[in-house]
Amino acid sequence: MDRSRLIEMTARRAAEHPGGRQFAAQDVDEVLEALFGTVEHPGTIAEALKDQQTVTLGSFGSFHAGDGAAAFRPGRALTEYLRDETR
Numbered sequence: 001m002d003r004s005r006l007i008e009m010t011a012r013r014a015a016e017h018p019g020g021r022q023f024a025a026q027d028v029d030e031v032l033e034a035l036f037g038t039v040e041h042p043g044t045i046a047e048a049l050k051d052q053q054t055v056t057l058g059s060f061g062s063f064h065a066g067d068g069a070a071a072f073r074p075g076r077a078l079t080e081y082l083r084d085e086t087r
C-alpha cells in the first residue's frame with residue numbers, strides 16, 4: 001500500500017468509525033507527516049526513539065531503538081489478527 005492509498009483509507013475509516021468524523025486527505029497526510037516524518041524533518045516517533053523512549057501504540061505494538069536501529073514489536077491484537085485468531 002502506498003502513502004496516498006493509506007491516506008485515503010485512513011480518512012474513510014475515520015469517517016466510518018462510530019462517532020467518527022470526516023477528515024480531508026490533507027489533514028490525514030499532515031498527521032502522518034508529523035508522526036512518521038521525513039529524512040529532513042523527523043517525526044515524533046523518530047524523536048522519541050532517538051531519546052531512547054519506547055513508543056507504544058496500544059495493542060498494535062511498540063517501536064523501540066537499540067544499537068542504532070529502530071525495531072517494531074507487534075502487540076497481541078495485531079498478532080492475533082494476522083493469524084486469524086481474533087474472536
